[in-house]
Amino acid sequence: DQQVKQNSPSLSVQEGRISILNCDYTNSMFDYFLWYKKYPAEGPTFLISISSIKDKNEDGRFTVFLNKSAKHLSLHIVPSQPGDSAVYFCAASYDKVIFGPGTSLSVIP
Amino acid sequence: DAGVTQSPTHLIKTRGQQVTLRCSPKSGHDTVSWYQQALGQGPQFIFQYYEEEERQRGNFPDRFSGHQFPNYSSELNVNALLLGDSALYLCASTMTSGRYEQYFGPGTRLTVT
Numbered sequence: 001d002q003q004v005k006q007n008s009p010s011l012s013v014q015e016g017r018i019s020i021l022n023c024d025y026t027n028s029m030f031d032y033f034l035w036y037k038k039y040p041a042e043g044p045t046f047l048i049s050i051s052s053i054k055d056k057n058e059d060g061r062f063t064v065f066l067n068k069s070a071k072h073l074s075l076h077i078v079p080s081q082p083g084d085s086a087v088y089f090c091a092a093s094y095d096k097v098i099f100g101p102g103t104s105l106s107v108i109p
Numbered sequence: 110d111a112g113v114t115q116s117p118t119h120l121i122k123t124r125g126q127q128v129t130l131r132c133s134p135k136s137g138h139d140t141v142s143w144y145q146q147a148l149g150q151g152p153q154f155i156f157q158y159y160e161e162e163e164r165q166r167g168n169f170p171d172r173f174s175g176h177q178f179p180n181y182s183s184e185l186n187v188n189a190l191l192l193g194d195s196a197l198y199l200c201a202s203t204m205t206s207g208r209y210e211q212y213f214g215p216g217t218r219l220t221v222t
Contacts (some may be wrong), residue, residue, distance in 0.1 A: 004151075028191060032209055034209060035209065036213075040213055041215065043113070043199055043201075043213030043214050043215050043216055044152065044199070044213045045213070046210045046211065046212070049209070049210060075176075089151050089152070091151075091209075093209045095152050096157070096165050096167065097142075097164060097209055097211070098154065099144075099151030099152045099153070099154075100151050101149070101150050101151045102151050
């Protein structure tokens with residue numbers, strides 16, 4: 001029973017363009033959502049988060065959008081850079097944190 | 110400022126054996142969580158420790174147990190190892206006031222043969 005889904009295992013984007021990573025969830029109890037980035041041989045690194053009372057949060061090149069009615073969130077990276085190439089995990093929480101399976105992003109120079 | 114550290118980096122064990130993994134949280138953090146990450150999957154929550162007690166637990170059998178020490182460091186113990194326990198084990202720390210923005214260590218790669 002996957003409560004947090006990332007249906008795209010991989011994504012390739014040209015440098016300078018927008019990267020959009022998607023995430024869907026099933027449990028309406030989730031009230032806080034996070035995105036983490038993971039490079040090989042390193043632990044996940046926190047990127048950005050959003051509370052369920054908001055629909056958008058921005059931090060530099062990273063913006064997270066939340067659509068509660070659709071139980072969908074997305075991470076936008078603009079402009080994409082080669083250093084953004086990593087695995088991105090969507091996570092959702094109410095009492096514990098549930099991670100999605102991840103999307104591998106490749107930014108092509 | 111040291112981040113989250115974990116030891117050992119890699120470990121190979123035989124089915125049926127027991128293993129202990131160790132974690133030191135980031136300075137100033139008092140809450141430690143453990144995750145199991147199988148190949149191609151996201152981290153799965155095992156349990157969380159705060160004030161030396163298990164505060165929350167995921168869907169893992171009792172073979173998985175833990176401990177937190179007064180200095181906030183933590184151990185994960187797995188008994189009667191199965192082949193399916195082979196995974197990357199991640200430790201994450203946070204301040205109790207931190208709304209789930211956890212800092213992760215690099216993980217311990219456990220291989221069960």
